[in-house]
Every structure is written in structure tokens, then in C-alpha cells.
Amino acid sequence: MLTKKYTNVRVTTCDAELEFVIQSSLTGRQLFEQVIKTIGLREVWYFGLQYVDSKGLLTWLKLNKKVMSQDVGKGQPLCFNFRAKFFPEDVSEELIQDITIKLFYLQIKDSVLNDEFFCSPETSVLLASYALQAKYGNYNSSYHTSDFLSNDQLLPRRVFNQFRLNMNDWLERITNWWSDHYDMSKEIAMMEYLKIAQDLEMYGINFFEIKNKKGTELYLGVDSLGLSIYDKSDKLSPRVGFPWLEIRNISFNDKKFIIKLLDKKCSDFIFYVPRIRINKRILALCMGNHELYMRRRRPDTIEIQQMKNQAANEKKLKMLDYSKISNESYAREKAEQKQREAEKEMKKMNEILNKTKEELNIMCRKYKQLQKQYIELNKSKILLEKKEREMEKLNAQLLSQNHMSEEERNILISKICLHEEEIQKMRDVVNTKTSNINSQQLDFDVIKAKNVDSKCFLDEIDDKISDDGIELSISEKSSMSTINDELNREINVSVKKKLELLTKELDNFKYEENMTKFDLLHQENKIVGKDKYKTLKQIRLGNTKRRIDQYENM
Template sequence: MLRGGSQRPINVRVVTMDCELEFAVLPATTGKQLFDQVVKTIGLREVWYFGLQYIDSKGLVTWLKMNKKVTAQDVRKETPLQFKFRAKFFPEDVSDELIQEITQRLFFLQVKEAILTEEYYCPPETSVLLASYAVQAKYGDYNPDVHKPGFLGHERLLPSRVLEQHRLSRAQWEERITNWYAEHRGMLREDAILEYLKIAQDLEMYGVNYFEIKNKKGTRLWLGVDALGLNVYEFEDRLTPKIGFPWSEIRNISFNDKKFIIKPNDKKAPDFVFYVSRLRINKRILALCMGNHELYLRRRRSDTIEVQQMKAQAREEKALRHAERAHLAREKQARMDAERKRAELEKRVKEYEAEARRAMQALAQSEKTARDLEEKMKRVEAEAAERERLRLEAERLKRQAEESIAQMRSSQTASEEEKRMILARTREAEEKAKQLEAEAAKRERDAEDLQAALMAAKKQQVEDAKALVNATSTDKFHLMEANMNPDAMQHSQELGRPASDAGSSSSSSGVGAGVGVGVGAGVSGGTEVRRGVYTAGVQAGPTDLSAGDGKGGPSWEVGDRDAIAMKNDRIRQQLESLGAELDAAMDPEKVSAFDKLHRLNKSQGRNKFKTLQRIRAGNTRQRILDFESM
């Protein structure tokens, strides 16, 4: 115990689930003043769930009392004084009761830590599902281009027990987590945190504080204190409660030294009495019972103005976040569509450019062909002139031959030798004339063919020129230019705006009007007090506190509630499939006692809420007698 003999400030360090805070407090500072300073610093308003933990001089975890000075409590002497800011009480249903994002995040981190350190037992397949929500909460939507194999290599996502029990590599575990993670696409990080908690609250050990007790027979048992009431467990099985007492059945709680007495509303029933090994354990049990019972009543009354304001603000902020996310999604889709159109248009431009190049090449080839044909045509025309000259020469020779024949016929005196020479020259001239005529006819046909080819080449040249004009026409590019114009693309100025800007000042301002539960308020006088009493604010006789004043309160009862994961058939089937797969990969020699108990409960169709319904059946008297006989 610390004694503040002077007014010199004392250094205090408070560790929350995601940050460390340091304060300098006066020796007269009470637990509540320190607590209020912490919640004001972190912007928390749902203060009734939380408390400050410390390690006392005997090495035991203890909750700081709000109504006593910090220095007057049994805090281990060190500099600075060490405290942990943790959830002391848990809601019945996280989706209905946790309002602020910071509250949800603190619960998420604490529950996640409890699962990873195996304070809460979690089946292997459920561990994988929860890990996928934790990844969604940290990384956002799955992107295969960013979240490549190995990106979870340094993350702590599964309990060590699960990793050691199964013959699977880290890559195989990552693959199974990523398969589920990919299905959460589009889920907000805040929603992923809430989904994690909704599944985690269905775990049997979630939110339960266990204390070792004995009944009058001396049988070692466990007492579980949680948001719904008190449960009794066999010493070897902390998963399955055997007897339960809801808060609505409890009228008075007290202890005398190591004896703890619970008086039920049913006055015909005997007192529920058990024993603990240390007095301080009874004090802790009483403080937890008081706080949980107060919250139980609070849930069944109308919300205070402060809570109504917080819920309204939370709804507005959530609607704003969803609207901003929808806006961002539309912006993202618009950008993707614009990029897709740009890519398509760029592809079309490249196609048009290729088409234009081909048209230009074809036109150049056509022009070259036309030039070649024109040169050939010139040669043909020259040859035609030569043919005309040869034809005229042939005609001249023919006339000369005819004249020679005529002379020969008219001259009777010509010798035979001269006649033969004249005839030979005549035949030679005729043959040469025939050859010239045949060659002229052939060249005429070649000229006609060449003329036809030249006409076809000119026609092709005209068509290629038209194709080039068509390929390079501006009509094909006006749509592309309109779409690729930066002025035509919408850019929202709000795209880079943080989702938490709106309403951030109001969500972090102020602290709730006092702590909802006076921790340790029922025990006065410090460690010297060996008795404590807490009486529920109800009338004599059986009273159903679950009804309250008929206003507010949870919208479900234990008997009607199913596990969240079981409500979704697809998730249930996937869990069963993954469970069978992991069972096949489990090392039989490493199966834990909790694994065996979980399998037994599962094979008998039991879950947390069906078990609670069963153990609270019957009258209070019979359940107390059953407890005494354990």
C-alpha cells in the first residue's frame, strides 16, 4: 500500500489495448478521478463496462476501487505505477449494446487477445473464421494484387495450441484464412470488428470470470460470473455449466469471511451457499456480481438521455460512413469505367493508326505500281511507233515486190536467173511482212493487256487513297477525344476526405455522467472488512427482472438465441467442412481436454445458449439442492 505523505505528484502509466498513457496525479487522487482522466483522454463515453487493473503486492490481479485514493490501495510499489485499462463487464449482446466505435475496438482487441492467449477456448475452425475478420479489420478489402501469399507471415492470428495441434504449414493456414477473408469484400472495418465480436460472444468462456469454490460437501467446483447470471461448473469442465441462476432469481448477495451466501427471490428455496479459499476472492465475487446485476437492470430500463444521444450519434455516423463508402465506391467505379474506356479508346487509336499505316503502305505500293506501269506504257508506245515504222517498211517492200513481179511479167526477156532472184526477194519480202504483222499483232495485244493493268492500278490507287482518308478521318476520333478529355471526367473533392472527419469532435468530447457501476461500492473499510452485503433493488417475493419496467432491454431471451455462426447456413456449412478437414490434420496425441469437451458438446447438439436454457430449467429450490449434491 502506498502512503502519500506529501503533495508531490505521482507518475502513473495506464496501458489500454492499443496505447500507453502517462499521468502525474496527486496523492489524494481517487480511483474514479484517475479513471475519468483516462476515459476523457481516449474519448470513451461507455464507461460502465471498464475498469483499471493492477497487480497487488501479493502478485494478484485486482481492480482499482473507484471510491478510494489510488495511493491507499494495495498497488505494487514501482515508478511509474502500472495500471491496465480493461473491460470488466461484458454486454449480453454486442450488436445491441456497444455504441461507440472505440468501445467496440477495445472489446475487439481484448477478446482477440484472450482467444490468442487461450484464456478463452476457441475451436480451430472458429479461430480461422475469426482470424479472417481480424484481417478484414486491419487490411480492408482483399486485393490479390496487393495481398499476395505470405502477407500474413508476421501476423499473430491463431492460438498457439491450434498451430501446434495440426500438421499444417503457415502457408496452408494463411490460405484457409485468406479464402474466408476474400469473402468479406465490401465490409467496413468497423463492421468486421462487430462481426468478430458477434461470433466470439458465442464462445462458452466469453465474458466469464471463474472462481474456484466448494459446496458444503467440500467438492471443488467453479463459479462463473457473467452478464446473464451465475453458473456452476464441474472442476474438470469449465466449458459446460451444470447449474445456472439468472440475475432475475437473485435477491440478496453477501459474504461472511470465506463464506458466500446468495438469497434467491423464491423464499421457499434454501440459500445458495459456497466457500472460497481467501476473503479477497469473496470481495471480488461480490464486486462483479454487483456490477453485472446493475448492468442487467440497466438494460431492462429505458435508455438515459446520454445513451439515447450516443445511439443517435452512432446511427448518424454509421449512416454517414456508409454514404461516404457508397460515394467512394461510385467514384471508384466511375474511375474504373473511365480507365476502361480510356484503355478501349487507346486500343482503338492504335488499331486506327495501324490501319492508317497499312493504307499508306498500300497507297505507296499502288503509286509505285502505277509509275512502273506508266513507264512500261511509255515503252509500249515507243514500241508501237517502231511497229508502225516496220509496218510501213513492210508495205513498202511489199509494193516493191509487187512492182518487181509486174516488171518481170512485162519483160519477157528477163533471164531465168533474174526471175529466180526476183521471186526469192518477193517471197522474202512477203515473209518479212508477215513476221512484222504477227509481231505487230502480238505487241498490240501486250499493249492492250498493259493498258488494262494500268487502269486497274489507277483504280486501286484511288481506292487506297480513299481508305487512307477514311482511316485518318477526324470523325473516328471525336468520341475518343471527348472521353479522354480531362474536363469530362468527374473528380470529387471529397475522395480524399477521411471517413471519420464528420462528427469526430462530438464523438470524442466529454465523458459519461459518472461510472455506471460503483466498483467495490458494497465493501467499505478496505481489507479489514470481512463481511459484505448487496441487496438487489426488488420487492420481496419472486420477481422477473428480465421484464424490468417493460421498456428497453435486449430483444432476445436465452432460450430463443442461437449462435450467430449457426444462423448463416453457408457459414455453418463452411465451418463444418473446415472442421472436418482440420480434424483429419490434427495430431491425435495433441488433442486437449477442452477439445474433447467441445467435441462431446457438439456431438450432443449443445451450444452455449441451449446449455444455459437447460441448466436454468426447473425451480430454484431444486437447482440449489442439485448444487449441494454435486
């Protein structure tokens, strides 16, 4: 029996259940750190702990507050889900660790299969083929029979009701594509799955019900690229978009949200939410997505560089092992090449580590120099102030002594002149020292900025959010060309062709009456040649004033 000082906690990840006994005084951060330490995760900035509060709403655990002070319930054990809270813009460029890729893969796969966001029937078949490669490896027709796969959920349940096809018909199409992935490692299969999933229209978007000033019911979409506005009847195609680079401040008052844009000439972007409870959730998502958006556009920290090098070496070693299993002779030949590459990468990593140590040593030396110079500067300032006070006394003495002899007056004036010269020299010394310190402080800040530990991101979201708003810092060098560059991505051509062929084939077996609203919207978009990235480009065209007007008139 646990005392009041201790509580049982169960944390569910996408593939495991973790049990902890925690002290009642434990903070959300301390619990979060126990979880990431247990699973070996370093890319912590994407994730959070989620729970169902007393009103039945999914809520993110605040890391800077005690677990027991939040609305987590009083049952035993306390239950949390470890989930991705933020999503990368490009999984292949940003996700580093295998564990991170796996967690994203499992979460996105669950979302697709449970219809949490729309995935077309043809795309769900392609995703299923990668899921089987990730789970079982290479396809073997004599082993991977329909009976063997009968317990696997491969497609969203709605898909089975939309076509005149039985399970074997679907398996035939899925395994045809599965066989195309022969010799693909499980890790690569997961990444390929994510690369396709991230092109889905609703991927990585948090939707909130809002109203504009006219009272029109709309959806606000918050994601890695910015804020988007959707018609209530269409979550696939946003109508208006505001990238993070255009937003400088977000605040709220009661149910009213006010978003100030970088263009101060245009009016504020204002919307209303139905429940006050979701205010801080929107703020937290805006804060986190904006911070990650800006971080992606800065050079990698030393920590990220090290993680990337380590992951690259681990992947090379895994590929080496995989090659050996698949073809011994071929693997032996490639092993030497892989080893050379691994050694080269290791050398590169060591160079980075040495450079890091060098920079840290320089930073320490500069810090000590700065401390010493600050002490000297303060001493000089004290002496200067003392000399100035003496000067004031001498001047006062000169003015007050009316009956002073000419000789005494000349001696006093000489003293004052001498003091003036000394004071000027001391001021010059103080100014020179101040200038030197400012120059060295600038150098110190530059070195320090290069070595920022990215873990501080976890604290920023909780600590920087005030009760009613956040200020978003934007680089002055950012421009609309940057915004357009991030959308210059198209769905893979070969994948596109595969999907088009399967779509034509499936059209012959379709139950039109069972098509959902999303299916019909998706078909309309395909007919006019729209996809996710073309739509995002379209909704960001024109100046912010025009887009604000467009939003207000919806």
C-alpha cells in the same frame, strides 16, 4: 525529479500507452476520468483500471478511494491496464461507440490468441479472417502474400500443433474467408468478430474456485446473465445456473458465501472460497453485472438515446465515405439517400433533445412548485399546532375552574367549539396540501427517473458494496419468461455451415494426441448438439429448490 506530492502513472489500453503525472491525493475516479477523457470514451460502465497488487494478484482499482491508499506498489511509474470489467449480453444491440467496439475487439482478440478462453480451431480461422479485414481492409492476393502476413499472429499457438498443416495451408483457409468479406468496413469487421466471439462458451465469464458443503471442488462463473456452477473438469458446460432475476442478496462471512434467492421457500445457495481476498472481487462483479442486467431491461436514458443517435449518424457518414472510395458513381447515387437519412436522424435527435429540454423544464417547475407547497404546508402545520395548543389550554381552563359562573362557562364552551371548528378546517387544509404534494412528488419522480445519468453506475459498484454483502433489487414484474427470452439466441446459420465444412476438412489432418481437454469437451458437445445457449437454457430448468439440491449433490 517528482516530489512526494506527485507520482508518474502509466495506463496501458489495448492499443496505446498513456502517461500521466498525478497528485498523491488523486482518487481512482479522477484517474479513470482522465483516461476516458483522453481516449474519448463515453460507454464507461463496462471498463475499469486493473493492476497487479503486492501479492501478484490482478486487482481492480477502487474508484471511490485514493489511488495511493490502495495496494498499487511504490515503483515509478505506477502501472495500470485499462480493460473491460463487464461484458454486454449482445454486442450488436448494446455497444454504441466505435471506440467501445474497438476496445472490446482488441481485448477479446488478445484473449482468443492467448488462449485465455477456449476457441475451437475452425472458429479461430473464421475470427482470423475478420481480424485481417479489420486491420487491412479488402483482401488483395497480389499484395497480401504470406510474406506480408508473416508477422501477424492469426491463430492461437496451440492450433498449429494440433494439425498436419503448415503456415501457408492455414493462410489459404483464412484468406479464402477473408475474400468473402470484400467491401466490409473495418468497424463492421470488428463487430462481426465480436458477434462470433460472444457465442464462445467461456466468453465474458469470470471463474472462481469454490467448494460446496460437501467439499467438492467446483468453479463459480459470474457473467452478464447470472451465476453458473461448473465441474472442476469442465469449464465449457455449466451444470447449474441462477439468473440475476432469481437472486436477491449476496453476503459473505470469512470464506463462506451466502446467496439468498427470490424464492424464500428454498434454502440458501452457499459456497466456500479458498482465499478471503477474492470475496470483494466476487461481490463487485455480482453488483456490476446485476446492475447492468437490470438496466438493459429498462428504457434507455436520454444520454443513451443521444449516444445511439450520434453513433448512427457517424456510421452513416463513414459508410458514405467508404462507398465513395470503393465506387465513386455508386457512392454519388447513394449519397443523397444517405444524406436524407442522416437529416431524418438528425431531426429525430433534435426532437429528442427538445423533448428532453421540455421534460427538464417541467421538472424544474414542478420542483419549485413542490418547494413552495412544502413551505406552505409547514406554515399550515405550525398554525394547526398552535391552534391545538390553544384548544388544550381552553379545555384545561374549563376543567380547572369549578367555581365558574354559568355565563362564564357558556362563553368558554363557545370558544372551545369555535376552536374545534377552526382546527378541523385547518386539518382539512393540511390533508389536502399533503395529498397534492404527494401526487406532484410522484409525477416529479417519474420525470426524474427518465433522465437518470448513467455515469452514476461507476459510483454504485464501489459505494453500494458493504463490507460483507449486497442487496439486489428485482422488479416484481420480472418472470421466468424474461429469463428464457434472453437465451432465445442461436449461432448464425450461415456461420454454422461454414464452420461445419471446415471442421470436416480439418479432421483429415488432426493430431488426436495433441487435442486438449477443451477440444475433446467441445467435440462431445457438438456430437450431442449442445451449444452455449442450449446449455444455459438447460441448466435453468426446474425450480430453484431442485437446482440448489443438484448443486449440493455435485
